[in-house]
Amino acid sequence: MLKQNLKKLNKFIPFQAKFPLPFVIPLYHCISDEHLPHLKQVINYKNTKEFEKDLDEMSKKFDFVEWDFFKENYNKSHKKPIAMLTFDDGLIEFKDVVLPVLKRKGIYAINFVNPAFVDNSEMMFRFKASLILEKFKNNNYKVSPSIQKFLNLTKNTREEITGKVQSISYLEKEKLDILSVYSELNFKDYQSKNKIYMSLEDLQLVKNDGFGIAAHSWDHPYYFELSLEQQLENTQKSLDFMTENNFVNDAFAFPFTDHKVSKYFFQKLFDHNENLKLTFGISGIKIDEFPKNLHRIPMENGFSAKEEISFEKNYYQIKNLLNKNILQRS
Incomplete structure (x- = not known):
């Protein structure tokens, strides 16, 4: 603004x-x-x-x-x-x-x-967050109960999901690896196919x-x-x-x-x-x-x-x- x-x-x-x-x-x-x-x-x-x-x-x-x-x-x-x-x-x-x-x-x-x-x-942790959000976006932000629980979601809206993932910090970056498992997203596979x-x-x-x-x-x-x-x-x-x-x-x-x-x-x-x-x-x-x-x-x-x-x-x-x-x- x-x-x-x-x-x-x-x-x-x-x-x-x-x-x-x-x-x-x-x-x-x-x-x-x-x-x-x-x-x-x-x-x-x-x-x-x-x-x-x-x-x-x-x-x-x-x-x-x-x-x-x-x-x-x-x-x-x-x-x-x-x-x-x-x-x-x-x-x-x-x-x-x-x-x-x-x-x-x-x-x-x-x-x-x-x-x-x-x-x-x-891969830098913020790039991992982007990949996870892209996966959620492609699924119309319909996330599994495991992800809902892990992210402590209450509304399950696009805004809440995006905010929760983007707020994961450097010291919490292991959470992104856990989220990738829940999301069936393989970071290493992505890196092997895409030179970042x-x-x-x-x-x-x-x-x-x-x-x-x-x-x-x-x-x-x-x-x-x-x-x-x-x-x-x-x-x-x-x-x-x-x-x-x-x-x-x-x-x-x-x-x-x-x-x-x-x-x-x-x-x-x-x-x-x-x-x-x-x-x-x-x-x-x-x-x-x-x-x-x-x-x-x-x-x-x-x-x-x-x-x-x-x-x-x-x-x-x-x-x-x-x-x-x-x-x-x-």
């Missing part, structure tokens, strides 16, 4: 108006013209036509740059604000669909990946083509569910993987969100990794109390890049009037 209302402000603060920061960091996960059951219920991914339109819109306002330039110049003034295009999760569509578009347009991107899923060895993630060979090919591969945690947890020690361990394992494979090892993007991550986490992480330049959250156009943690704009909310960035810019201006544009950390 907030986004719908603020869209009305776009005509008063146009897309071409001065951008409040010297940089912008768009975030995508997947671009595809196909129906992808493991993503459809959890990511509102764009098709190739929508993605190319986004790139064309952003190119008018921003100068796309590569990671090596961005990390040294993100806080400097430029004739046009700079943009670094980012993708998350290391999905195969990045290599097969996105790269041909970026090569043709001469735009760089960096992909933040989870080593636990490289080579399609495992890039392999290590794919990642090397992406790197050799001049694009970035960087850390996104080991296995995509919600950080606010983890202890400080678990947060640091999960992060460090992913950074070590990047070092071992000669990928980008001086950047880290939080999975999901950096909500409730403490200042002490950042202090410990940067102290232990002297070459680490920046980390990334997803709070849009926002200034972080920890200055080396920058924020990206999620681009998969059903809006064009022009609408999404205009919304974030308007929201920033409103919060700036209320002195609420700095993300505070405990």
Whole structure:
């Protein structure tokens, strides 16, 4: 509702108006013209036509740059604000669909990946939730008594079933494996028939083509569910993987969100990794109390890049009037 209302402000603060920061960091996960059951219920991914339109819109306002330039110049003034295009999760569509578009347009991107899923060895728990919901959808949300009991359903409506499955957290992810048995859904069989993630060979090919591969945690947890020690361990394992494979090892993007991550986490992480330049959250156009943690704009909310960035810019201006544009950390 907030986004719908603020869209009305776009005509008063146009897309071409001065951008409040010297940089912008768009975030995508997947671009595809196909129906992808493991993503459809959890990511509102764009098709190739929508993605190319986004790139064309952003190119008018921003100068796309590569990671090596961005990390040294993100806080400097430029004739046009700079943009670094980012993708998350290391999905195969990045290599097969996105790269041909970026090569043709001469735009760089960096992909933040989870080593636990490289080579399609495992599947992120949210993708499992999507597969389960797709199965329920195909059955018109008529679920068995076993599933009703397991999910503690009281209404058996589409909304309740969807809400219950989507609320299963990282620490509860084993519930999805149980649900798959009740639903006669075999995750391993699905993975064997559908390549979800890039392999290590794919990642090397992406790197050799001049694009970035960087850390996104080991296995995509919600950080606010983890202890400080678990947060640091999960992060460090992913950074070590990047070092071992000669990928980008001086950047880290939080999975999901950096909500409730403490200042002490950042202090410990940067102290232990002297070459680490920046980390990334997803709070849009926002200034972080920890200055080396920058924020990206999620681009998969059903809006064009022009609408999404205009919304974030308007929201920033409103919060700036209320002195609420700095993300505070405990």
